[in-house]
């Protein structure tokens with residue numbers, strides 16, 4: 137497989153902050169023919185899940201605002217989650233996306249319906265935080281892993297850039313560049 141379609145869930149309200157810096161490092165070695173599409177979740181402002189129970193019966197949602205995002209997550213070769221740490225967790229628009237994926241838990245895990253995805257996708261998590269945030273990052277890795285799994289995507293790597301309050305961690309930028317290069321060259 138060659139990684140051509142890349143879809144980014146971008147969870148910072150700052151389109152040119154540290155999250156973007158880390159994302160740019162990751163995509164630095166993307167081939168010219170790769171198509172990278174980004175969903176800015178602070179523009180989307182996903183509806184939060186209201187536990188209406190509709191998805192317990194059918195793989196659908198009473199809110200349609202994430203239909204396009206979920207389609208792209210299921211058709212992209214590589215899905216990136218790029219997010220800052222907010223209050224020991226992810227910012228609320230990304231948390232809303234994770235909650236809204238309950239429909240896939242009901243469909244694929246509980247009812248064992250066939251997934252839309254035919255081939256396993258590659259998932260990558262990029263996180264940034266003002267302080268060290270070691271524990272929150274572990275939690276976010278778990279959340280991303282579970283969310284990716286629901287759609288048949290394997291969390292294949294993650295990079296964290298800590299301490300943005302006081303410095304730019306060049307080592308993290310290098311790690312992101314290396315991970316990007318490895319994924320784009322070997323898949």
Ligand SMILES: Cc1cc2nc3c(=O)[nH]c(=O)nc-3n(C[C@H](O)[C@H](O)[C@H](O)COP(=O)(O)O)c2cc1C
Pocket residue numbers: 148149150152153154155156220221222223224225264265266267268269272300301
């Ligand atoms: C509402 C809010 C909550 C935050 N909570 C945390 C936190 O719990 N731990 C932490 O290390 N940094 C926290 N930060 C700092 C951000 O993670 C940090 O500034 C990050 O670089 C922002 O990324 P950006 O430049 O892409 O927007 C918080 C920032 C905001 C605005």
